[in-house]
Amino acid sequence: MRTLIEHLEFVATVDSDDRVLSDAALLIEGDRLIDVGPTAAVLARLGEDRVDERIDGRRFGAMPGMVDSHVHLSETLSRAVFPDVLATRAWVFHWAKPFYAHVRTEDEEVSVRLGAAEMLRSGTTCFLDMGAQNDAGVSARGAAEIGIRGIVGRHAADRKPAQIPPGWSPEMIEHHFFPNHTVALEALEDAVRKWNGYAGGRIRCWVNIEGKEPCSLELHVGARELAERLGVGTTYHIASSIEESQLSEKNYGCWPVTRLERNAGLGNNLVLAHAAALTDHEVASLAEHGTSVAFCPSSSLKLAKGATAIGKYPEMMHSGVAVGLGTDGVSASGNLNLHRQIHLVAGLFKDARMDPTILGAREALRMGTIDGARALGWDDEIGSLEVGKQADFVLFDLDHHEWIPYRDPLQALVYSASPASIAQTWVAGHRLFADGKVTTIDETELRAEARKRAEAIVRRAGLHASVPTTTNLYE
Secondary structure (H helix, E strand, C coil): CCCEEEEEEEEEEECCCCEEEEEEEEEECEEEEEEEEEHHHHHHHHHHCCCCCCEEECEEEEEEEEEEECCCHHHHHHHHCCCCCCCCHHHHHHHHHHHHHHHHHHHHHHHHHHHHHHHCCCCCEEEEEEEEEHHHHHHHHHHHHCEEEEEECCCCCCCCCCCCCCCCCCCHHHHHHHHCCHHHHHHHHHHHHHHHCCCCCCEEEECCCEEEECHHHHHHHHHHHHHHCCCCCCCEEECHHHHHHHHHHHHHHHHHHHHHHHHHCCCEEEEECCCCCCCHHHHHHHHCCCCEECCCCHHHHCCCCCCCCCHHHHHHHCCCCCCCCCCCCHHCCCCCCHHHHHHHHHHHHHHHHCCCCCCCCCHHHHHCHHHHHHHCCCCCHHHHHHHCCCCCEEEEEEEHHHHHCCCCCCCCCCCHHHHHHHEEEECCEEEEEEEEEEEEHHHHEEEEEEEEEHHHHHHHHHHCCCCCCCCCCCC
């Protein structure tokens, strides 16, 4: 199948030169882009060759599909359930964990499909999920069914708290908390061998762990080493708040990333989620070891992680660290709209540092596309619109009021546009969102089921009653 989309008003390629093409064309064959350029040049190269479908792109602008470098698809049924006045550690241990503990396999199947549909509607074509609450296959099958691209994993930890908080079910504890790092790594390896390369390679599986206090140093270091041996990556939460880093210093004499560095825990197949509380030395260490970071602006704002107060994300980027953007889960951020994260990151540090040059539209767009793809080790195939890469892209309706009028496409994409003006989302050469609906599922039926399941989980978890808002776990 060969499709030509011609006379696009613009194509933001996000290539190495950040070219923005006018009156441009995309030529798709199967799942690949086989030509990208000005329409006249693409037509000249095409010559008399046959095209199966020809699309007039005059009212559209195109950009690469967005890459969500940190998401919790098993959390999608928890939207607006947890209070917005919680610090990170209390949020995790007394609200998120009980919710996760009562997400059954059937719930997670709905959660994954619902989250994938929201991502496609928002222009996200690839994701890195932190780990399934049940089996990694639930996420793999659900994402494959929708048609999105992504990386799944199996959740794992090996350090139970001394006192189990209310709401933590025995089933969750047994599934999540392994007796030691060796047993955990065996289960993680099994998940990778089963699911990596699923759906024709569109779904990958990594050695993902929870990170932070619930994981031993041996599990942090071992996960990266196992991932390297298996030829995949790993991701986990670390240094996600100043409280976490200070607790690490109290217990181990150093901040978390320094502890990893001292024990050969850093590497170029590792994506650190959040990494809000770092020292200058730790920033340099990440750059030296090629370790990537997933920054979640909405999550930082809601949970007061300190991205603009103590975060060193611009410094990481300037030192060469691949910093991608993540939505986190819907409870942490409120949404799975990566486009909103692009908008936020373009302005947060300008305002905090009172420096309009520190990070703008161009850098923000790269963070949500090619830099995220680089963090995921997938930038050879996605993240930019270039010949030979996967046909993952977003078309914006330029007749929408968000685009009338506009001059600079990059600024309009970042500061003016939103998912409201997304007309189509393509993954691997397939239109997965078009004409106002996700093409691969019945969203009406899915949403009705999601509402019922979400309410049942909240009641099983006891989150409709009084729940602690502070914690002393692992202290």
